[in-house]
Amino acid sequence: MKQPIPFADSSLSKQGIHKIPIPVDTTFLRPLSVDHNNENVAVWWNAKEQNWNAVSDMCPHRQASLSSGIINPITNDIKCRYHGIEFNGCGKCTLIPSSNYNKNIFSVKKYYIKEKYNLLWIDDTDDSELPFIEVLEEKNEKFPWNIYKTDISSMLLVENFLDSIHVDHVHHGMLPTLDRYYKLPDYSSSKINWFNETGFSCNITAVEITYLSQYEITTVKAPIISIISMTIPYNSTHISSISTLLFELNDKYFIRTMITKIFVKLIAFYIKLRGSDIFNQDVYIIKTQEENIKKYGKKTVKSGPADLPMILYNRWLKKYGVRKDS
Numbered sequence: 001m002k003q004p005i006p007f008a009d010s011s012l013s014k015q016g017i018h019k020i021p022i023p024v025d026t027t028f029l030r031p032l033s034v035d036h037n038n039e040n041v042a043v044w045w046n047a048k049e050q051n052w053n054a055v056s057d058m059c060p061h062r063q064a065s066l067s068s069g070i071i072n073p074i075t076n077d078i079k080c081r082y083h084g085i086e087f088n089g090c091g092k093c094t095l096i097p098s099s100n101y102n103k104n105i106f107s108v109k110k111y112y113i114k115e116k117y118n119l120l121w122i123d124d125t126d127d128s129e130l131p132f133i134e135v136l137e138e139k140n141e142k143f144p145w146n147i148y149k150t151d152i153s154s155m156l157l158v159e160n161f162l163d164s165i166h167v168d169h170v171h172h173g174m175l176p177t178l179d180r181y182y183k184l185p186d187y188s189s190s191k192i193n194w195f196n197e198t199g200f201s202c203n204i205t206a207v208e209i210t211y212l213s214q215y216e217i218t219t220v221k222a223p224i225i226s227i228i229s230m231t232i233p234y235n236s237t238h239i240s241s242i243s244t245l246l247f248e249l250n251d252k253y254f255i256r257t258m259i260t261k262i263f264v265k266l267i268a269f270y271i272k273l274r275g276s277d278i279f280n281q282d283v284y285i286i287k288t289q290e291e292n293i294k295k296y297g298k299k300t301v302k303s304g305p306a307d308l309p310m311i312l313y314n315r316w317l318k319k320y321g322v323r324k325d326s
Contacts, residue, residue, distance in 0.1 A: 003123070003128060003131070003214070004114060004121035004122060004123035004128055004130055004131070005022050005023065005121060005122050005123070005232060006119045006120070006121050006215070006230060006232070006242055007020050007022070007043075007120060007121070007122050007147075007240070008020075008119070008120045008147060009118055009119055009120065009144065009145040009147060010115055010118045010119065010120060011144075012120055014045035014047070015045075016044070016071075017042050017043065017044045017066070017067045017068075017069065017070075017071065017078065018042070018043040018044070018067065019040055019041075019042060019043075019057060019065070019067035019068075020040065020041045020042075020043050020054075020122060021038040021039070021040055021041075021234055022038060022039050022040075022041055022122060022234075023038065023039075023232065023233065023234050038234045038238075039056070039057075040056075040057035040058070040065070040067070041054050041055070041056060041057055041111050041122060042054065042055055042056070042057045042065075042066040042067040042069075042078060043067075043111075043113065043122070044071055044078060046076045046089055047076055048075070048076040049076065049089070051089075051113075052113035052120070053076075053078070053088075053089030053113075054089075054110070054111035054112070054113050054122060055078065055087055055089070055091045055108045055109060055110055055111065056091070056108045056109040056111075058108070059080040059082065059083075059085060059106075059108070060106050060107070060108060061080065061082070061083060061085055061106060062082055062083065064080055064081065064082035064083075066078050066080055066087070066108070068081050069081040069082075072086060075088070075094065076089075077089075077094050077095070079095075083097070083098060084097040084098070085097070085106060087106075087107075087108050089110070090110050091107050091108040091109055091110035092107055093105070093106035093107055109124065110124075111123065111124050112124070112125065112126050114130055116130045116131075117133065117136045118142070118145065119145060119242070131214065131215065133217065133228075135219050135221070135226060135228055135246065136228070136246075138246075138248070139248070140226070140246040140247060140248055141246070141247045142244055142245070142246050142247075143244050143245040143246075143271055143272075144244065144271075144272050145242055145243070145244050146241075146242070146243050146244065146271075146272070146275040146276075146279065147240065147241070147242050148240070148241045148276065148279050149238070149239070149240050149241075150238075150239060150241070150279075150283050151237050151238050151239075152237065152239065152283055152286045152287060152290065153237060153239075153286070153290060154216065154231050154233035154239045155317070156286045156289055156290065157231055157239060157241060157282070157286060158211070158216050158218060158231050158313060159310045159313060159314075160282050160285070160286060161218040161220070161227075161229045161231070161243075162209055162211060162218055162220075162309035162310055162313055163306075163307075163309065163310060164187075164204060164207055164209065164220055164306065164309075165187060165306045166285075168180050168182070170281050170282060170285055171278055171281055174274060174277070174278055174281075186205050187204055187205055187304060187305055187306040188205065188304075188305060189203075189204075189205050189305055190202060190203060190204050190205075190305035190306070190308040191203050192308070192312065193208070195312060195315075195316070197213075197320045198212060198213060198214070199211040199212040199213050199217075199316065200312045200313075200316055202308050202309055202312060204305060204306050204308065204309070206222065206223060207220060207221065207222050208220075208221040209221070209309045211309070211312070211313055211316070213316075213320070213321075215230040215231075215232065216230060216231035216232070216233070217229070217230050218231075224247060224248050225245065225246065225247055225248070226245070226246040226248070227243065227244075227245055227246075228243065228244060228246060229241060229242065229243035230242040230243070241279065245271070300314075
C-alpha cells in the first residue's frame with residue numbers, strides 16, 4: 001500500500017472483530033483498469049492497550065478467516081476459531097494450543113490504524129503520512145460520515161457526485177427543499193478554474209465543484225454548505241463511498257455559528273437515518289445506467305452548462321486516468 005485507506009468512522013464498534021477489505025494497489029486510488037482481488041484485514045479494539053489492532057485476515061495454519069474468530073479476554077490477542085492459534089497486534093503468533101512447536105513458525109501481516117477527520121485509516125506501514133484534505137481543514141460543522149459499500153461502477157458514482165442538478169429529481173421529498181417540480185436554481189453559466197494531473201475545479205454559477213484524483217474526492221461547495229465524498233474502488237465494480245455535509249462556520253458571526261451547530265445536531269440523526277435511502281436512490285439510477293451502457297456503450301449528450309463537471313471528469317480520465325474504457 002502506498003497510502004492509508006479510510007474504512008470507517010471513529011465511532012466504529014469496539015466489540016468483536018471487523019473484516020475490512022482493502023484494495024491491493026493504492027498507488028493512486030483512481031478507477032481501476034482491471035479487476036484485482038481485495039485483501040481482507042481483521043481489525044479489533046485492544047482493550048488492554050487501548051488501541052486498534054489489525055492483521056491479515058487469513059490464519060497461515062489452515063487458511064481460516066481470523067475475523068470469524070474471537071478475542072482472548074485476557075491477552076486481547078486474536079484467536080482463530082478453527083484451531084485456537086493466537087496472534088497479537090504485531091502479527092506474531094503467541095499460542096499454538098495443540099503442540100509445543102516453536103510459535104515463530106506462524107505469523108501474519110500487521111497493519112496500522114490511524115485516525116484523522118473522525119475517520120479511521122488503515123495502512124501497512126507506520127511511516128505514511130495521513131492525507132491533507134483542504135476542505136476538511138477549514139472551520140466547518142460536520143455531519144457524521146456516511147459509509148456504504150456497493151457493487152456499482154466507481155466512474156458512474158463519481159459522475160453522480162459531480163452532478164449537482166440530479167439532487168432535486170432523484171432525491172425528491174427526502175428533505176423539504178428537494179422538489180422535482182419546483183423551479184431549479186440558475187445553472188446558466190459555467191467556467192473552468194483549473195485542470196491538471198491532480199484533478200480539476202469548475203464553477204456552475206455560484207457552486208464550485210472540485211475533483212481530486214487521490215481518493216476520488218469530489219467537493220460540491222455552495223454558499224455556507226458543502227458536500228464532500230470519497231470513492232474507494234476495490235475493483236472495477238465494487239466500491240466504498242464515504243461522504244458528509246459541511247456547514248461553514250465564521251467566528252465573526254457568533255449567533256449564526258451557534259445556530260448552525262444547533263441545526264446540525266438537530267438534523268444529524270435524520271440524515272444518518274435516511275442516508276442509506278438517499279444513497280440507494282443513487283445506486284438504483286446508476287444501475288439503470290450500467291444496463292444501458294452495457295447494451296449501447298457509454299454516450300452523453302450535453303444538456304447545458306451544469307454538465308461541465310462530468311465532461312471534465314471524462315476528459316481527465318482520458319488524459320490522466322488508467323481506465324481502458326475511458
